[in-house]
Amino acid sequence: MPAPTSRLLACATTIAVAVGLLAGCTGGSATADPTGRATSTGGQASPGPSASPTPSATVAAPQWTAAMDEVSVEGAQAVGQYFLELFPYVHATGDTSAWRALSHSECVFCADVARGAEDPPEGGYANGTVTVQAVQGVELDPGSVYSLNYTMEYASEGASTAERDTVLMIVVRESDHWLVRAVDLKAADGTGA
Structure with missing residues (x-):
């Protein structure tokens, strides 16, 4: 019998990790947001007298696209x-409506990010940018459960370098709409985010 290919091994690994995420849904890291991780490595909190987030003219919400309506x-x-x-x-404005609309009720990571944005630390969060690249996607249950892998770079305003993470996400299709069921972030070097 021929040895399994690396693609089959990658799919098997993805499925095993996805099953673990669905079973535990721990949300990954103790600090679920990228700005929180920046704080743990040296602090990127922006100065300000109010702990309440205020809308930022420099951070715009991403736009929903037609591709996101496709069930695939x-x-x-x-x-x-x-x-x-x-x-x-979400962190710049405190507006979690789109975030919460896509968050599955059992996604710990999703809830942690929303709570952090709605009740930010003293001084709020630094504005930042995120760059996301899809690496791999696997349909685990046709038309309803997907395991997705991404690389993500988060750069806080004024930071000299960006943080690079790998992201494993489980996205489900329920009642004709998408929900993020679980997210696991790890530093790209494998040390945990």
């Missing part, structure tokens, strides 16, 4: 990318 691996990947691109907007 590509559609799920577009939804996952949109969700990750909401990070800077």
